[in-house]
Amino acid sequence: NAGVTQTPKFRVLKTGQSMTLLCAQDMNHEYMYWYRQDPGMGLRLIHYSVGEGTTAKGEVPDGYNVSRLKKQNFLLGLESAAPSQTSVYFCASSYPDRRFFGPGTRLTVL
Amino acid sequence: GQQVMQIPQYQHVQEGEDFTTYCNSSTTLSNIQWYKQRPGGHPVFLIQLVKSGEVKKQKRLTFQFGEAKKNSSLHITATQTTDVGTYFCAGSAGNMLTFGGGTRLMVKP
Numbered sequence: 001n002a003g004v005t006q007t008p009k010f011r012v013l014k015t016g017q018s019m020t021l022l023c024a025q026d027m028n029h030e031y032m033y034w035y036r037q038d039p040g041m042g043l044r045l046i047h048y049s050v051g052e053g054t055t056a057k058g059e060v061p062d063g064y065n066v067s068r069l070k071k072q073n074f075l076l077g078l079e080s081a082a083p084s085q086t087s088v089y090f091c092a093s094s095y096p097d098r099r100f101f102g103p104g105t106r107l108t109v110l
Numbered sequence: 111g112q113q114v115m116q117i118p119q120y121q122h123v124q125e126g127e128d129f130t131t132y133c134n135s136s137t138t139l140s141n142i143q144w145y146k147q148r149p150g151g152h153p154v155f156l157i158q159l160v161k162s163g164e165v166k167k168q169k170r171l172t173f174q175f176g177e178a179k180k181n182s183s184l185h186i187t188a189t190q191t192t193d194v195g196t197y198f199c200a201g202s203a204g205n206m207l208t209f210g211g212g213t214r215l216m217v218k219p
Contacts, residue, residue, distance in 0.1 A: 097207070
């Protein structure tokens with residue numbers, strides 16, 4: 001099992017550009033999450049999903065959108081990137097409470 | 111909203127010394143989880159505590175959940191260089207899991 005995978009691993013964007021981060025899990029977990037990690041601020045929840053076709057807002061949802069069209073995939077979109085979105089993004093899935101994290105995507109917005 | 115505070119933010123220790131990180135929640139928790147993140151890596155689940163006053167051990171690591179289920183601690187005995195990383199607590203209340211800011215442990219050989 002690959003567990004949770006994320007693509008891409010690194011990305012540099014210019015302000016105003018858009019991009020999509022892809023998360024995939026092969027553990028058949030219902031719940032999936034997107035977090036961002038900034039120095040000294042731990043992990044903050046952006047959006048999450050409790051099952052295929054569902055999404056919900058977390059602590060810091062502004063500027064992001066998500067979709068869960070298939071159970072195994074959870075996409076995070078940035079429509080118009082801003083420098084404040086420079087961060088490391090982690091996807092996770094859970095069963096039942098324990099989080100399984102992906103390797104992360106390091107995003108820089110110039 | 112729920113807040114989870116973790117102290118200290120950083121800790122330097124000499125190899126062989128003990129280390130403790132503390133976690134405090136603004137609300138009563140249903141359970142608390144601990145994760146370790148190696149430098150450049152992703153958080154990895156260590157343990158979950160559910161019962162009031164619960165103590166669990168994993169080799170040199172001892173985890174405690176407070177009687178009031180609002181605080182927790184992780185103690186490492188005789189640190190090794192392999193213990194380097196950031197340790198996060200995460201408190202669960204209702205459907206939300208809130209992460210603390212983490213304690214970064216650095217070990218001098």
